[in-house]
Amino acid sequence: xxxxxxxxxxxxxxxxxxxxxxxxxxxxxxxxxxxxxxxxxxxxxxxxxxxxxxxxxxxxxxxxxxxxxxxxxxxxxxxxxxxxxxxxxxxxxxxxxxxxxxxxxxxxxxxxxxxxxxxxxxxxxxxxxxxxxxxxxxxxxxxxxxxxxxxxxxxxxxxxxxxxxxxxxxxxxxxxxxxxxxxxxxxxxxxxxxxxxxxxxxxxxxxxxxxxxxxxxxxxxxxxxxxxxxxxxxxxxxxxxxxxxxxxxxxxxxxxxxxxxxxxxxxxxxxxxxxxxxxxxxxxxxxxxxxxxxxxxxxxxxxxxxxxxxxxxxxxxxxxxxxxxxxxxxxxxxxxxxxxxxxxxxxxxxxxxxxxxxxxxxxxxxxxxxxxxxxxxxxxxxxxxxxxxxxxxxxxxxxxxxxxxxxxxxxxxxxxxxxxxxxxxxxxxxxxxxxxxxxxxxxxxxxxxxxxxxxxxxxxxxxxxxxxxxxxxxxxxxxxxxxxxxxxxxxxxxxxxxxxxxxxxxxxxxxxxxxxxxxxxxx
Numbered sequence: 001x002x003x004x005x006x007x008x009x010x011x012x013x014x015x016x017x018x019x020x021x022x023x024x025x026x027x028x029x030x031x032x033x034x035x036x037x038x039x040x041x042x043x044x045x046x047x048x049x050x051x052x053x054x055x056x057x058x059x060x061x062x063x064x065x066x067x068x069x070x071x072x073x074x075x076x077x078x079x080x081x082x083x084x085x086x087x088x089x090x091x092x093x094x095x096x097x098x099x100x101x102x103x104x105x106x107x108x109x110x111x112x113x114x115x116x117x118x119x120x121x122x123x124x125x126x127x128x129x130x131x132x133x134x135x136x137x138x139x140x141x142x143x144x145x146x147x148x149x150x151x152x153x154x155x156x157x158x159x160x161x162x163x164x165x166x167x168x169x170x171x172x173x174x175x176x177x178x179x180x181x182x183x184x185x186x187x188x189x190x191x192x193x194x195x196x197x198x199x200x201x202x203x204x205x206x207x208x209x210x211x212x213x214x215x216x217x218x219x220x221x222x223x224x225x226x227x228x229x230x231x232x233x234x235x236x237x238x239x240x241x242x243x244x245x246x247x248x249x250x251x252x253x254x255x256x257x258x259x260x261x262x263x264x265x266x267x268x269x270x271x272x273x274x275x276x277x278x279x280x281x282x283x284x285x286x287x288x289x290x291x292x293x294x295x296x297x298x299x300x301x302x303x304x305x306x307x308x309x310x311x312x313x314x315x316x317x318x319x320x321x322x323x324x325x326x327x328x329x330x331x332x333x334x335x336x337x338x339x340x341x342x343x344x345x346x347x348x349x350x351x352x353x354x355x356x357x358x359x360x361x362x363x364x365x366x367x368x369x370x371x372x373x374x375x376x377x378x379x380x381x382x383x384x385x386x387x388x389x390x391x392x393x394x395x396x397x398x399x400x401x402x403x404x405x406x407x408x409x410x411x412x413x414x415x416x417x418x419x420x421x422x423x424x425x426x427x428x429x430x431x432x433x434x435x436x437x438x439x440x441x442x443x444x445x446x447x448x449x450x451x452x453x454x455x456x457x458x459x460x461x462x463x464x465x466x467x468x469x470x471x472x473x474x475x476x477x478x479x480x481x482x483x484x485x486x487x488x489x490x491x492x493x494x495x496x497x498x499x500x501x502x503x504x505x506x507x508x509x510x511x512x513x514x515x516x517x518x519x520x521x522x523x
Contacts, residue, residue, distance in 0.1 A: 061373075122381070312451055431494055442496060465481075
């Protein structure tokens with residue numbers, strides 16, 4: 001008989017409250033770096049950029065300079081929120097014929113369960129690498145919104161990289177989980193598997209630092225030359241040389257021609273708020289669909305059977321439409337594991353930034369000359385030809401990221417997002433609905449049990465849900481109950497900041513089931 005964990009332990013994080021702004025991130029030390037930037041007078045974008053660069057060192061398995069992402073910025077002055085899209089695209093030399101299906105009934109073992117490709121070359125290895133957009137995205141955000149010098153924003157990450165990756169229990173767990181794949185590739189094995197084995201934390205509690213190859217030298221160069229160097233400069237040349245030597249098709253022209261795109265946010269009216277999300281080939285359009293389907297069906301107060309049933313129904317319908325119809329069918333048209341950063345500064349400007357390598361450790365390919373871990377963005381594509389999201393040269397895939405900022409009365413009120421692949425959207429939708437429809441405060445919304453409906457034919461339900469909620473769901477859907485845990489996290493990992501309209505104070509919170517995630521504030 002399975003133990004009822006509801007009676008054996010209680011897991012809770014208090015919301016952080018600060019007068020001078022706050023940062024929520026999936027690594028506490030990175031959030032603290034962002035908060036220090038706010039203390040020095042930096043704005044929300046300054047703090048987000050410094051936090052983003054720090055996460056490339058502290059959380060390299062999730063995101064970094066070899067990935068891409070989406071940033072939503074909502075200025076405090078009421079200017080409509082905007083989006084910076086720096087998602088990954090397929091290299092121009094990509095050949096879909098290089099990704100033949102295995103012919104078996106197998107599915108890939110990663111995030112999406114696509115039909116298996118021979119040697120899983122769309123999942124790991126050099127042919128899984130898409131054109132990274134991270135440098136271009138950070139460059140555009142800096143150019144448009146930053147107030148502090150670029151080198152100053154790079155400095156904390158550079159210091160961290162010189163020290164190396166702190167190997168605590170969490171880092172050891174992440175590396176061990178991916179060790180079977182990391183050992184296949186020489187550069188990744190050399191960095192992350194010293195002596196051929198995953199690093200273990202020291203038993204006395206002290207941390208030892210894992211050297212990250214040439215990453216410190218890359219950050220030093222980036223601080224001096226600017227992020228554009230990873231697109232057209234010395235770092236770009238080194239990166240391309242390494243990827244091609246490994247058997248990939250990334251070319252210098254792919255990087256030089258890449259452009260981060262400033263676009264208007266998708267405005268989604270819901271209740272007394274407007275949720276602003278990224279448009280195009282993201283989860284934003286599907287979020288709009290799901291929120292519209294549950295509008296008026298979620299009662300105020302603590303969520304009960306009616307709320308969870310409404311969310312499940314909306315998510316099933318929205319995901320069915322998403323997976324059947326969305327994809328970049330013409331690359332001339334408007335194009336569309338992971339980490340999330342949420343920031344609010346003293347003035348009230350908010351940033352919601354999701355960045356990713358896609359899978360844990362991305363492609364598992366490390367560029368030896370730069371120390372950069374490369375994404376496996378090709379896995380976002382459906383490997384079957386003739387479908388909306390099928391792969392093609394220069395094409396954008398359908399991405400799962402869903403950073404949002406909700407406004408009330410035109411003022412930024414809640415910045416929210418998550419990591420977790422297809423599970424991101426259900427987490428963001430439920431927390432937003434709890435806050436807007438249910439009137440829940442940030443702490444209550446983050447600690448409420450959630451469900452996940454993200455393309456599978458069943459509802460994944462938190463075992464802590466009340467019996468009447470589980471019974472109501474089971475009347476209409478197949479339900480599988482699971483216990484939330486640090487790993488695997490079956491409900492995505494959210495981070496958020498909120499502004500108290502009455503006092504102007506910043507609130508910040510991260511996933512209660514992720515001990516390393518945390519928030520930090522400025523006085």
